[in-house]
Amino acid sequence: MSGDAGISTVQPAVIDSGARYYRWAVAGAFFSNGFVTGSWALHIPLMMSRLGVSEGVFGLLILVFGLGALAAMGLCGPLLARYGSDRVTKSFAVGVAFWLIVVALTNNLYLAVPVLFMLGAVFGGMDVAMNANAVAVEKTLGRALMSSSHGFWSLGGFAGSALGSFYLHYQGAFSHAVLVSVIAGIIMLITLPRLVMDRQQQTSEKIRFRLPNQPVIYLIGMMALFAMVPEGAVLDWAAVYIQQAFSADLTTAGYGYAAFSATMALVRFLGDGVRNRFGAVRTFRVSIIIAAAGLFVSGFAPHAWIAILAFAVAGLGVANIVPIIFSAAGNQSGIHAGTALSLVTLMGYSGILVAPSLIGYIGGYIGFGPVYMVLALMLVVVFMLSSLASAADQKRE
The missing domain is CATH 1.20.1250.20 (MFS general substrate transporter like domains)
Structure with missing residues (x-):
């Protein structure tokens, strides 16, 4: 299929039976993503100390994180067109929920490069997918909800940083990462199964990565x-x-x-x-x-x-x-x-x-x-x- 082909459609039967849950499902996606993002920010000075690197060197690692996010964002288009935002959101959400544990265990500079690239990739991929799902819910319900969805992301970031600031001081990085993964995982298990399905009809054509021509x-x-x-x-x-x-x-x-x-x-x-x-x-x-x-x-x-x-x-x-x-x-x-x-x-x-x-x-x-x-x-x-x-x-x- 072509990444430009058609507009996503929502299955009518799903709309009738579960529309009231779609708004809160996508809110759960934004909140959990923000929660882990806010938690990750607190790990930066700890990881810098653990790796024994300067601010300048770790700045390059943050750039690697950003490049991972941008790479995933660029590849998401055809994945979303082929599989739908609900499936892609759930797939990246697994990485968002549990990859912080890998980060907390990383104590080698050379390993930190691929680890942070993948951390950025799962954050970036989920960001695009959950925004696409929010658009699908807006179409389904016929009203705006994108702003409040981003508000839930901000609220999640605040919750993650507030919890982590207290917990990290007493329990350490690994214990904190596990706790974040458990909380984020529970939120995702409750909410993400209710995401609106907006996938196109499945085809046997290969995914093709190309830029839009509009x-x-x-x-x-x-x-x-x-x-x-x-x-x-x-x-x-x-x-x-x-x-x-x-x-x-x-x-x-x-x-x-x-x-x-x-x-x-x-x-x-x-x-x-x-x-x-x-x-x-x-x-x-x-x-x-x-x-x-x-x-x-x-x-x-x-x-x-x-x-x-x-x-x-x-x-x-x-x-x-x-x-x-x-x-x-x-x-x-x-x-x-x-x-x-x-x-x-x-x-x-x-x-x-x-x-x-x-x-x-x-x-x-x-x-x-x-x-x-x-x-x-x-x-x-x-x-x-x-x-x-x-x-x-x-x-x-």
Whole structure:
């Protein structure tokens, strides 16, 4: 089969009998993925110490993790078109649930390279697949739920980091990894069997990996790239900016991303209702204006707390931009949702992987204030393409 052929269909019998479970099944996928992601973040300093490497060397290992994620994202399109997002999500979920145990047992630098590549691959593959399933549920139920699905991911990340911060101190890395795997595995066993089935009819044709030939999907991918670069810039450099520009202490500096992520998570749970009422395009445009305003003000803020408040405002806007982009990608006519989401996710996350190092280099010369102002202007490009978000409102076929 071709990765571009057709739009995924949902089996009517399954819709009638289990539709009420689909929303919570995909929420369970997002939560469990976020839970393990938040837990993995806490293992980074422990693994660095266990391997006996510097921050620079481990930075290269993080790059390997990112390359694994991008590789899996790029290969997911035809897998989703052939097997359906429910099966692909479940397959990658097994790795997400249990691979952290392998990470906790890894104490050799050379083994760490393939281990972290595979860790990134299972995270990246599940990310694309569960977003594709969320699109299928939106079509099935005829209403938005992508924003709150991403909200469940944020909630899972918070739960994973909160539990791990306490447990790791007393029990160690391996015990913590086992506990995370058990909790994530239980959540997945309860929820993932209820995922909506959106697979195409099975064929005997081989899976072919090729790029889509619809120009619009690359424009949507560019929107994802330009929208996710600012998010990565706040994640990686907000604390440094606040500390350097305002001579703030480390605690105060850390509030920048904390405020950004808190407002983003909160608004993601509210975003679906707003989008259902006002439509994807209007919600998208207002979100971009809010996000751009927050980033722009943060760039010339006269005081640390004004910059922190500006980052909080930016989080309000950023919250619903990427979920709407993903919904729009998954609803494009003439291209399978999984193929579209694979490309758009790959383009978007490549910005988070590559851009922070470039931003850090530029910020070291001109300061991070001007950088955030330029990033706000990048969102103007996304605003100019906002009419493409109308596909996110496509209802059940």
